[in-house]
Amino acid sequence: MSSAHQPVQGMSDIAAPEIRLWQRVEAVAREVLARYGFEELRTPIVEFESVFTRSLGATTDVVQKEMYVFEKGGRHLALRPEGTAGVMRYAAGLAPGEAEGARWYYFGPMFRSERPQAGRRRQFHQCGVECLEPPSPLVDAEVLALQVDLLRAWGLGDCVVRLNTRGAGGETAAVTAGLRAALQPHQADLCDNCRRRFSENVLRVLDCKTEGCRTVVAGLPPVTDFMSTASRDYLAQVAGHLDALGVACRMDPLLVRGLDYYEHTIWEITSEALGAQNAMSGGGRYRIQIGGRELTGVGFAIGLERVISVLQTLGRTSALLPAPPPLVWLVGLGEQAIQGNLALMQQLRAAGLACRMAPGGSLKSQMRAADKSGAAWAVIRGDDELTQGLAALKDLAAGRQESVPLDRLADELIRRAAASRQ
RNA sequence: GUGGAUAUAGCUCAACUUGGUAGAGCACCAGAUUGUGGUUCUGGCUGUUGCGGGUUCAAAUCCCGUUAUCCACCCCA
Incomplete structure (x- = not known):
């Protein structure tokens, strides 16, 4: 029986003293974002369901199993499970040429109807960034530098960024096929889950935690082997620019990102201070078809609950909190x-x-x-x-x-x- | 959606195995100190034992159901 004083499952009240940490995390982020020329964009929490199904990928778990959908006045609506799709929906409505060049950021609640666990809530909060400037390795590198700068400003400058590429949008089929061919002889050594993933979501085999799968995966050629020289070159240029920007990160050919819209540069930041849900932030370059337009951009989203949890676990909250006024x-x-x-x-x-x-x-x-x-x-x-x-x-x-x-x-x-x- | 653990005072937890009137610390309130906080001492308050049902002379304790929380899987920030 639900208790009258309890919030809905997986949704939390955020109150003092913790709320002060939230306010500081947000205020510090806004300063950094402004230095990179980003402007805030506030989009609705409710969108047409199709905004998400068309951009995230209709077959992804986020869309199929985790979205809060409802019908109102004959319209199929959804609580946003992530921030990028709504921003792109807004961008698609701008005059041609106006969206290209945009640098936006957002803060706000997202909703996914998953079973709650450490670092995972049904309502959670993200800080996200979308840069719609014409695609180039330099833009990707700059956005990644912003990401690292944000973490540094929060006192998490020692977090490691792992970097990889998805390859160009058209290469996904080749990568999937190549990976399957490489895994084919080792199918017997994979865990039950990965034997299912082999056909359904073969990329996910790469970041399986099972020991047997990890040894199999360690012997695979890097995913870049299944991509064009242009794609490999793109990643190399990103790495070069990151070096010039003074951003340290680690190439990880096993890094996988879940949503369909990603292409080329992808990255993720994890922390051992979190539980099994150890991704603090993830981002990458994406391509989205919406309203008859195709938009490309690069961005990332940071799970604020997870950032705050890491700050608390590592005992780094006091540096962020100002002394209260006398x-x-x-x-x-x-x-x-x-x-x-x-x-x-x-x-x-x-x-x-x-x-x-x-x-x-x-x-x-x-x-x-x-x-x-x-x-x-x-x-x-x-x-x-x-x-x-x-x-x-x-x-x-x-x-x-x-x-x-x-x-x-x-x-x-x-x-x-x-x-x-x- | 699947699996495991848990639910007792405002908070952290004991009592459950072996059924017999519900207990501690912290917090709170009061006094020692009638106009002075923090330390100390003394005293006091706090409970439908998550909820519903069952077994029993008797249930926090055993059984069933249910809801919630925590953790993990799946997946993701």
């Missing part, structure tokens, strides 16, 4: 003191200070609340102070307290807050 906590005893505190509170907030007060209670409980909040100072006003026109100003960390005339109180707090920010 807080003033107002303590008041009696109606008159509380009224005075209300005015002071808004005066301090207007001056840019963080200020709070308890709704009431004993002096002791108000002080306890001040302490729990981590406030830097407490301002205490009661009968004694009222009669003398004073307030007690206490430095909570030092435990020192002094009396300050009311007319100087706000200025004194502003002065101390400014000093503490040095």
Whole structure:
């Protein structure tokens, strides 16, 4: 039975303190993205189902088994399972020539109806990038450099990028056939899953985790052997540009990406700090037919839950989180003191200070609340102070307290807050 | 969609094997200190044992079902 306070299976509330990490991850990313000339694009979460079936590949698991689809007013709609297709749908609606050259990024929730597990939710969040400039190894390399820069800005600069190629769009059949021919003599050594993959999704044999399959795969020729010289050359040029950009990455002829729209450069970043779902980010060059147009671009998507999980596991969150601003906590005893505190509170907030007060209670409980909040100072006003026109100003960390005339109180707090920010 | 584990106080967990009134730590509240937080001491509050059914004189405990969570497969960020 579902409980009234529980969210839908596989969907999570994101609240403090973790939400602060999300905000920082996003803010830091926006700075980096702007440096590379990317603009935010916000597309709807709901699209026509066909937007995804036509671009991701109608036979992929993402489309066949994992999409949230529903019908409304006779239209077949879907919650987006990924971000690229919607961006391309938008691009296809632009005037000819306008989309080419676009540099877009997006943040937002994606939905896949999978069984939840470590690092996998039914609603999850991605930061993605799409660059629709005319295809060239240089653009691919630059987008990959952006990807690495983002990770570095989050404190994950030591993550390893694995790079491979899918070959030109027309070569997929040749690659698949070549791989099958190479695997044919070893079929008996493959696991049950890979014997099924052999016919259904032969590329996936390459990244099987089973030991037997891995030894078979290690003896195969690299997938580039089944591609044209032009495709191999394209990959070599990407590698050369990456070198010039100062981006380190590792060639991995076994790297596979799932969606149908990829061609040429593909890459992935995994982390051992994650569970079995260890891909933190993946990207590549793609070609999508939509609305009678063919669009090509290069981009990547980063799983934000996974990035945050890695940051937490590696203990790197504090570097990303800024120190909270010093807080003033107002303590008041009696109606008159509380009224005075209300005015002071808004005066301090207007001056840019963080200020709070308890709704009431004993002096002791108000002080306890001040302490729990981590406030830097407490301002205490009661009968004694009222009669003398004073307030007690206490430095909570030092435990020192002094009396300050009311007319100087706000200025004194502003002065101390400014000093503490040095 | 498949498989395994789990579900007890706000949180982390014990009690389950061998059925007999539900327990600890942390957190919270109060007092020691009637106008002063953090440390300490003392006391206090907190439960349809996920939900539904069954067996039994008696169920947190055994059985069945169900929902959720965690982990893995498939697949993917």
